[in-house]
Amino acid sequence: MQFGEFADIAAEIEELSADTAITEQVTRLFEGANDDLPVLARFVQGRVFPAWSSRTLDIGPNYCYEAIARAAGTNVSADDVEDRLAEVGDIGEVAASYDFGGQQGLGAFTGGGAGGDSGASGANDLTVAEVADELDALAAAEGSGSQDKKIDVLFALFNRASATEARYLARLVLSEMRIGVGEGTVRDATADAFDVPVEAVERALQVSNDYGEVARVAREEGADGLAALDLELGRPVQAMLAQAGSVADALDDWDEVAVEWKYDGARVQIHYDPEGLAWASETAGSAAADASASDDREVAVFSRNMEDVTDALPEIVEHVEANVDAPAILDGEVVATEDGDPRPFQEVLRRFRRKHDVAQAREEVELDLFAFDCLHAAGDDLLRTPLPERHDRLEGLLGAGASAGEASDDSGGDPSGLSSLWITDDAEEIADIEAEALDAGHEGIMLKNPDSTYSPGRRGKNWLKRKPDVETLDLVVTGAEWGEGRRASFLGTFLLSARVGEGEQFETLGKVATGITDEELADLTELLEPHVREQDGQEVEIAPEVVFEVGYEEIQESPTYSSGYALRFPRFLGVREDKDPENADSLARVERLADQQ
Numbered sequence: 226m227q228f229g230e231f232a233d234i235a236a237e238i239e240e241l242s243a244d245t246a247i248t249e250q251v252t253r254l255f256e257g258a259n260d261d262l263p264v265l266a267r268f269v270q271g272r273v274f275p276a277w278s279s280r281t282l283d284i285g286p287n288y289c290y291e292a293i294a295r296a297a298g299t300n301v302s303a304d305d306v307e308d309r310l311a312e313v314g315d316i317g318e319v320a321a322s323y324d325f326g327g328q329q330g331l332g333a334f335t336g337g338g339a340g341g342d343s344g345a346s347g348a349n350d351l352t353v354a355e356v357a358d359e360l361d362a363l364a365a366a367e368g369s370g371s372q373d374k375k376i377d378v379l380f381a382l383f384n385r386a387s388a389t390e391a392r393y394l395a396r397l398v399l400s401e402m403r404i405g406v407g408e409g410t411v412r413d414a415t416a417d418a419f420d421v422p423v424e425a426v427e428r429a430l431q432v433s434n435d436y437g438e439v440a441r442v443a444r445e446e447g448a449d450g451l452a453a454l455d456l457e458l459g460r461p462v463q464a465m466l467a468q469a470g471s472v473a474d475a476l477d478d479w480d481e482v483a484v485e486w487k488y489d490g491a492r493v494q495i496h497y498d499p500e501g502l503a504w505a506s507e508t509a510g511s512a513a514a515d516a517s518a519s520d521d522r523e524v525a526v527f528s529r530n531m532e533d534v535t536d537a538l539p540e541i542v543e544h545v546e547a548n549v550d551a552p553a554i555l556d557g558e559v560v561a562t563e564d565g566d567p568r569p570f571q572e573v574l575r576r577f578r579r580k581h582d583v584a585q586a587r588e589e590v591e592l593d594l595f596a597f598d599c600l601h602a603a604g605d606d607l608l609r610t611p612l613p614e615r616h617d618r619l620e621g622l623l624g625a626g627a628s629a630g631e632a633s634d635d636s637g638g639d640p641s642g643l644s645s646l647w648i649t650d651d652a653e654e655i656a657d658i659e660a661e662a663l664d665a666g667h668e669g670i671m672l673k674n675p676d677s678t679y680s681p682g683r684r685g686k687n688w689l690k691r692k693p694d695v696e697t698l699d700l701v702v703t704g705a706e707w708g709e710g711r712r713a714s715f716l717g718t719f720l721l722s723a724r725v726g727e728g729e730q731f732e733t734l735g736k737v738a739t740g741i742t743d744e745e746l747a748d749l750t751e752l753l754e755p756h757v758r759e760q761d762g763q764e765v766e767i768a769p770e771v772v773f774e775v776g777y778e779e780i781q782e783s784p785t786y787s788s789g790y791a792l793r794f795p796r797f798l799g800v801r802e803d804k805d806p807e808n809a810d811s812l813a814r815v816e817r818l819a820d821q822q
């Protein structure tokens with residue numbers, strides 16, 4: 226297909242606003258695409274490379290302005306281009322505003338690829354394939370003088386472009402296509418153009434992460450071909466994502482909840498094959514130049530954006546080589562630690578970006594892996610497998626540690642890098658796990674549906690990150706209960722009250738027993754014992770003297786307590802030593818908060 230034809234269709238799509246009309250246009254584009262289909266499926270979204278690829282053009286906007294200026298003529302400078310951009314705000318419009326062509330520089334004839342032998346504009350002879358090849362060559366330029374080479378390639382393309390072609394070329398190069406075509410449009414258009422179920426396209430996209438390849442397979446092999454596409458070791462897939470949610474949501478929706486620590490680090494997807502990553506050797510042609518598919522590595526590590534960060538994380542590579550004993554795709558979090566305690570997650574991101582002196586960076590910032598999921602184990606794709614089974618396979622791969630359903634340990638993981646998973650329907654146990662995670666310096670907990678499969682790229686309801694408490698309450702302790710067993714000498718459960726009026730009266734609204742460590746229990750007992758007024762069996766009445774800060778998920782109307790309200794899932798956050806009962810939260814505030822929910 227001529228690039229001009231693509232540019233005309235892009236211009237038509239840009240004029241449309243209805244999603245259905247846009248999908249129809251993209252469908253027509255795909256139907257008439259011939260060999261260019263994979264490239265068009267990317268270009269129309271503004272992508273030059275497949276979604277799984279780490280490749281970028283790696284050309285700064287200034288170099289692009291420079292190439293446009295050179296193609297526009299001797300009296301135009303990169304600064305002029307930038308000034309015009311500041312005025313109109315769209316690089317496509319700026320590029321389209323110049324009359325390109327006929328600039329006889331070296332670059333006009335040395336595109337570095339297929340388009341070398343044609344000169345002046347107006348010839349309208351740029352093809353989609355040529356543009357793709359030239360951009361491939363541009364991305365491959367590296368080393369000294371590479372920016373000049375890149376400018377030459379771009380100049381040669383602009384020099385042959387009509388105004389409409391230049392508009393979409395410039396936007397493509399700077400990743401600013403913005404014609405209203407997203408991933409969903411391409412998925413639907415692929416299904417419509419080649420008469421395959423949209424679910425089949427969706428699944429194929431999830432496993433391959435390659436819009437071009439999926440469109441080609443849909444056309445040539447139909448639904449069966451799509452069903453045959455599988456995960457490839459070495460080719461990253463999109464990570465499953467989470468929504469904000471509460472323990473109440475989780476317990477209301479599922480019989481049991483799978484609970485994990487929410488580690489404070491950065492997401493990684495690790496591909497491992499002791500025989501060498503298959504995707505690296507199977508990809509031929511331009512894809513072989515891909516940074517993530519260029520050698521016979523055993524381990525590849527990808528960031529949440531599917532950037533290849535393998536070289537920046539040698540200790541993770543070594544860890545996987547030492548601990549994993551079969552081909553695998555692991556999902557997890559890398560955490561920066563110092564003496565076992567997590568450091569701010571920005572330190573991990575800094576390590577991800579590090580290209581030079583990696584050995585020194587490794588000395589400065591220690592990294593630990595917590596693998597919490599597994600998409601492939603020893604030849605089996607596990608996307609359709611429920612979470613606890615995936616976790617069992619993960620445990621099998623890492624060969625040690627805690628397993629699904631086991632009681633809490635105190636590390637949230639083990640030295641092999643396996644993250645712990647607890648399955649429970651007990652809100653108190655969940656709160657304890659959260660308190661441990663927070664104590665260990667992590668972000669909190671993830672709540673996952675134990676029946677859920679792995680859905681790449683989805684921010685669904687099956688993974689909930691527990692919302693931090695929006696509000697906390699400062700409440701007065703007016704009673705307590707002695708603990709049991711090894712906690713028998715400590716006060717354990719604390720009755721909480723809200724203030725009425727100036728603090729002469731208090732009304733109860735809940736009991737808190739979670740979020741408190743053994744050490745804190747001892748301190749709280751010492752603090753409260755002098756205020757005990759009366760004792761009846763295990764229960765004691767306490768004079769209103771001490772104020773607790775308490776988190777909760779919800780305030781419910783309830784006849785159980787004298788205030789007429791009850792806190793759902795209250796958690797102890799600390800003693801407000803700076804507050805007297807007279808400045809504790811009032812029942813009026815509790816009522817207001819309950820109304821606002």
Ligand SMILES: Nc1ncnc2c1ncn2[C@@H]1O[C@H](COP(=O)(O)OP(=O)(O)OP(=O)(O)O)[C@@H](O)[C@H]1O
Pocket residue numbers: 464465466467468485486487488489490491492529558597644671690
């Ligand atoms: N046990 C875990 N399971 C899943 N994700 C976890 C876990 N521990 C830490 N995480 C991190 O939490 C993120 C889940 O939240 P979300 O999908 O909303 O990503 P996000 O947008 O990066 O959010 P956030 O900024 O809250 O981390 C994951 O991407 C991952 O990096």
